[in-house]
Amino acid sequence: xxxxxxxxxxxxxxxxxxxxxxxxxxxxxxxxxxxxxxxxxxxxxxxxxxxxxxxxxxxxxxxxxxxxxxxxxxxxxxxxxxxxxxxxxxxxxxxxxxxxxxxxxxxxxxxxxxxxxxxxxxxxxxxxxxxxxxxxxxxxxxxxxxxxxxxxxxxxxxxxxxxxxxxxxxxxxxxxxxxxxxxxxxxxxxxxxxxxxxxxxxxxxxxxxxxxxxxxxxxxxxxxxxxxxxxxxxxxxxxxxxxxxxxxxxxxxxxxxxxxxxxxxxxxxxxxxxxxxxxxxxxxxxxxxxxxxxxxxxxxxxxxxxxxxxxxxxxxxxxxxxxxxxxxxxxxxxxxxxxxxxxxxxxxxxxxxxxxxxxxxxxxxxxxxxxxxxxxxxxxxxxxxxxxxxxxxxxxxxxxxxxxxxxxxxxxxxxxxxxxxxxxxxxxxxxxxxxxxxxxxxxxxxxxxxxxxxxxxxxxxxxxxxxxxxxxxxxxxxxxxxxxxxxxxxxxxxxxxxxxxxxxxxxxxxxxxxxxxxxxxxxxxxxxxxxxxxxxxxxxxxxxxxxxxxxxxxxxxxxxxxxxxxxxxxxxxxxxxxxxxxxxxxxxxxxxxxxxxxxxxxxxxxxxxxxxxxxxxxxxxxxxxxxxxxxxxxxxxxxxxxxxxxxxxxxxxxxxxxxxxxxxxxxxxxxxxxxxxxxxxx
Numbered sequence: 269x270x271x272x273x274x275x276x277x278x279x280x281x282x283x284x285x286x287x288x289x290x291x292x293x294x295x296x297x298x299x300x301x302x303x304x305x306x307x308x309x310x311x312x313x314x315x316x317x318x319x320x321x322x323x324x325x326x327x328x329x330x331x332x333x334x335x336x337x338x339x340x341x342x343x344x345x346x347x348x349x350x351x352x353x354x355x356x357x358x359x360x361x362x363x364x365x366x367x368x369x370x371x372x373x374x375x376x377x378x379x380x381x382x383x384x385x386x387x388x389x390x391x392x393x394x395x396x397x398x399x400x401x402x403x404x405x406x407x408x409x410x411x412x413x414x415x416x417x418x419x420x421x422x423x424x425x426x427x428x429x430x431x432x433x434x435x436x437x438x439x440x441x442x443x444x445x446x447x448x449x450x451x452x453x454x455x456x457x458x459x460x461x462x463x464x465x466x467x468x469x470x471x472x473x474x475x476x477x478x479x480x481x482x483x484x485x486x487x488x489x490x491x492x493x494x495x496x497x498x499x500x501x502x503x504x505x506x507x508x509x510x511x512x513x514x515x516x517x518x519x520x521x522x523x524x525x526x527x528x529x530x531x532x533x534x535x536x537x538x539x540x541x542x543x544x545x546x547x548x549x550x551x552x553x554x555x556x557x558x559x560x561x562x563x564x565x566x567x568x569x570x571x572x573x574x575x576x577x578x579x580x581x582x583x584x585x586x587x588x589x590x591x592x593x594x595x596x597x598x599x600x601x602x603x604x605x606x607x608x609x610x611x612x613x614x615x616x617x618x619x620x621x622x623x624x625x626x627x628x629x630x631x632x633x634x635x636x637x638x639x640x641x642x643x644x645x646x647x648x649x650x651x652x653x654x655x656x657x658x659x660x661x662x663x664x665x666x667x668x669x670x671x672x673x674x675x676x677x678x679x680x681x682x683x684x685x686x687x688x689x690x691x692x693x694x695x696x697x698x699x700x701x702x703x704x705x706x707x708x709x710x711x712x713x714x715x716x717x718x719x720x721x722x723x724x725x726x727x728x729x730x731x732x733x734x735x736x737x738x739x740x741x742x743x744x745x746x747x748x749x750x751x752x753x754x755x756x757x758x759x760x761x762x763x764x765x766x767x768x769x770x771x772x773x774x775x776x777x778x779x780x781x782x783x784x785x786x787x788x789x790x791x792x793x794x795x796x797x798x799x800x801x802x803x804x805x806x807x808x809x810x811x812x813x814x815x816x817x818x819x820x821x822x823x824x825x826x827x828x829x830x831x832x833x834x835x836x837x838x839x840x841x842x843x844x845x846x847x848x849x850x851x852x853x854x855x856x857x858x859x860x861x862x863x864x865x866x867x868x869x870x871x872x873x874x875x876x877x878x879x880x881x882x883x884x885x886x887x888x889x890x891x892x893x894x895x896x897x898x899x900x901x902x903x904x905x906x907x908x909x910x911x912x913x914x915x916x917x918x919x920x921x922x923x924x925x926x927x928x929x930x931x932x933x934x935x936x937x938x939x940x941x942x943x944x945x946x947x948x949x950x
Contacts, residue, residue, distance in 0.1 A: 353482070368481035371879045372495050375457055375476055376503065378886070379431060379521060380510045382459075385893045389429075389514035392461045396428035405801040408432070408460050411847040413526060413652055420650060424522055429512065431503075431523035432460045435476065435496075436857045437534050439484055440865055442874035452875060453479040453489075454864055455496065456857055460526065464799075464848075468856040470863065471889065471902025475882050480875045489537050490641035497641050500525055504645065525645060527653055529852055531661045532831070539655045540611055540638040547635035548831045550655070551838045554635055555599035561827060563689040568826035569834035572817040574598055582815075588822045591695055601841075604649035611639040652845040657835055660853040663793055664759045665832035667766040670786060673828060674716060674774070675723055677753045682828035683716075685709055691825055715782050715823050722777040723752045729773045730754075730765075740764040759858065767794045785819040789836075792816060796839055797849050810840040 308323040320328065333339055342351050353365045382388050395409045408414055417432070418425040437455045455477035460467055479485050479492045502508070503523035510521040528538050536543035541550045546567060549556040557571035573582050573594040583594045602610075642648045672680025688702045688711060703710040718726070730743040741761050746754050757765070771787045778786070792813045795805075813836055821829070839849075846852060867881035868874045885901055892900055939945050 368479075369875055370480075370492050371478035371875060373475055373477070373879075373882075374499060375474055375496070376499055376508055378474055379503075379523065380508065381890060383429070383510045383521070384513050386514045387893075389512055391463060391466060392431075392459070393428050393514075394463045395461055403803050405803060405843070405847050406799070407464050408526065408847040408851055412845050414847075416650070416652070417524060417526075417647075421524075421647070424524065427519065427522075428461075429519065429521065431521070433500075433523055433525050434458050434460065434527055434529055434852070435525065436529040436854070437477075437489065437538065438531060438854065438857060438861065439534075440861045442865055442868045442878070443871055449482060450874070451479075451481055451484045452878075453477075453485055453492075454861065454878075455479070455493070456860065460851070464851065466903075468851065469903055470860055471900050473856070473860050473902070475864070478875055478879060485537070487537050487540075487638060489534075490638075493641050497644055500645060504647065524647060525642070527651065527846065527852070528642075528655045529658065529854065529857065530655065531658050531854060532835075535655050535657070538640060538642070540640040541635050542637055543831070549834060549838075550635070551601055551841075552599040553602055556635075557599075559694075559826065561686075561690045562693055563686040564827050565686075566827070566830075568690075568829045569831055570821055570826050570829050572814055572821065572834075572837060575814045575837055576818065582818050589696075589818075604651055604654065607636070608643055608649045611636050611643070653842055656846065656852045657839060657842060658854045659793075659797065659839060659849045660759055660763070660855050660858070662832050662835050662839070663766055664762040665830070666789070666836065667762040667770070668757075669828055669830070669833065670789075671754060671765070671770075673824070674718055674778075675726070675753055676718070683711075683714065683825055685711065687825040687827040690827060694826070714825075715779050718777060720752065724749065725777050726773045727752060727754075730769065733769065733772075735764075740769075760855070766790055767797065781819075782823050785816060785823060788812060788816040788819070792836070796843065799848055799850055801843060801848055803844070806840055806844050813837060813840065 305323070309321055311322050312318070313320040313322055313325045343349060344351070349367075351367060353367050382392065395407070399409075401410065405411060414432070424430050435455060435457050437453060439451055439453045441450070442452045443450060454475055457474040457476045458467060459472060459474075462472055466472060476496050477492060479489070485492055500523065503521070507520040507522040509518055511518050528535075530538060532543055535550065539550060541553075542548065543550065546558045546560075547554055547556045548558070548567065549569065556569065557574065558567045558569050559571075560566075561568050570590070571594070573580075573589065574596040575598050576582055576594075578597075582589075586592060640648075640654075642654065648654060668680060669682055671677070673682045675681075676683065685702050688700055691697050692701045697714075700712050700714055703712070727747045727749060731747050731749075733743060740763075741758065743761075746756055746761065748755055767790060771790050774783055774786060792809065795809050817833070817837060820833075842852070843849060864878050864882070867878045869877050889901055
């Protein structure tokens with residue numbers, strides 16, 4: 269076809285029609301596409317035009333473009349930025365290396381391929397197979413967001429094969445050197461139609477975009493997402509024709525994007541709101557309660573008493589908090605329609621100059637900076653939650669702040685001379701004010717301050733812990749008894765530490781009221797991350813975290829209350845509206861990022877390595893459906909048999925029930941033949 273386009277006389281309409289008929293055999297499986305192509309070959313470009321048809325005019329333009337090398341643009345036609353990397357002097361690199369590269373993997377063909385496997389199609393209908401609703405949240409299908417889709421768009425919900433999606437975007441460093449500034453951003457799509465033991469597995473994670481460049485995409489990420497959003501609009505407005513191998517019929521496949529899953533900086537880039545400064549909380553918005561710490565040179569997000577009931581005694585206390593009583597109500601959460609109205613002025617037809625004339629956007633403290641590209645999806649504004657707060661990073665940062673403050677780790681502690689001066693500036697806990705001497709500055713011990721002996725007790729407790737294999741990293745390798753600090757903890761280590769190990773480690777080294785407040789915070793994360801959530805307990809959990817934050821305000825300095833600790837007050841709301849946390853956090857995506865990073869073989873072209881390896885793996889996955897004795901790559905071996913049998917996942921290992929009499933006989937035999945026990949037998 270390409271050669272024929274270059275040599276034909278595009279002004280000859282008859283030749284165009286002849287060309288179309290020459291490829292008729294290639295469209296035997298799709299007669300409608302051939303009919304459309306034939307209509308374009310015979311339909312005039314405009315009424316009364318006799319020289320060109322729609323198809324011949326398009327071919328002519330491509331011909332002119334190829335012959336005259338019109339696709340050799342070296343800069344962006346909009347902003348003038350060079351297409352190629354430039355050196356330090358500003359000259360273009362002679363090797364013509366692209367400054368930014370976007371790899372796009374269209375999701376529609378892959379969605380259609382999923383329905384060509386009878387086993388996968390059956391699992392895609394799992395959510396509609398009569399699961400009982402007993403008030404527990406086990407899957408996003410139990411959430412109000414899922415029910416909102418069913419109520420507002422019953423035609424879409426009537427076919428259980430229509431897909432409900434989520435996307436995640438995060439950056440990785442594809443190079444082994446940590447000093448590299450190269451940025452690589454995979455955008456991954458997941459499908460919630462699958463049961464909970466499958467939908468977050470590597471097998472069903474689709475790499476949709478791969479963005480690379482010298483810098484992170486930042487707020488300009490919408491430019492790269494345009495292709496994906498166009499396909500999502502097609503999947504919602506029109507749908508695509510797909511073949512159901514389970515029911516052996518064609519149907520119109522549609523899809524809807526429920527939310528995004530990202531860390532907090534990416535949250536701001538995708539949603540269009542600021543995530544730092546006075547209005548860093550995207551839920552509280554312009555009612556975010558922040559206090560500027562003069563000496564610490566940062567904002568502190570305190571004042572959680574406003575989230576308490578109006579009759580709570582903490583609201584009347586003055587000395588323990590900021591010296592004032594609290595009478596304010598909780599901040600109002602904006603709906604999607606209200607947010608859309610606010611941001612619509614930025615990208616409307618008035619242009620940037622007239623938009624700046626609006627008072628709301630002339631105010632530099634406005635928390636909304638752009639209109640997210642996802643608002644082009646007509647359903648986006650109606651959702652309760654559009655972007656999820658990532659519990660993984662929030663829990664990690666909160667635990668790191670508490671551990672760093674308790675152990676007084678340099679660079680991680682939230683206590684110090686500046687923190688004490690901020691307390692003095694606010695008129696709080698004056699007995700903790702620093703005392704400046706000629707040679708050193710003395711900081712009076714606070715209620716959370718640990719002595720050297722107590723630090724050793726905490727760290728030795730972690731060293732001596734015996735946990736199952738694979739539970740977390742070996743803390744013997746993470747604890748430095750000489751420097752009395754923790755080194756090299758990963759996100760999952762903080763997860764285990766926060767939820768179970770920290771209360772054990774501090775049980776005998778802190779005052780009761782401080783230990784009680786920290787333990788309450790640990791119990792909150794433990795209850796929040798449960799795989800089965802009892803909806804009737806969510807109000808109590810929400811009340812507990814607000815009281816816990818107020819207790820921490822009474823004991824810890826304001827510098828510990830960064831935006832991460834504040835965001836914990838909004839996590840229960842997202843569980844109530846979207847379902848369990850483990851279906852919406854970054855752990856599965858972070859593990860998949862490691863897989864993508866392992867694809868890199870040529871560090872000069874890391875994105876090309878990732879793209880080619882991913883395409884090869886996807887092709888192999890598709891082939892396993894038609895070859896006997898082949899297992900899927902992206903499903904753990906412990907899940908494969910249960911997945912093929914359609915059974916739910918019970919655990920990492922198979923459970924075998926033995927005869928208890930045989931177990932008892934074996935137990936007695938071991939005791940009677942053990943050397944240590946012989947002394948007691950005699």
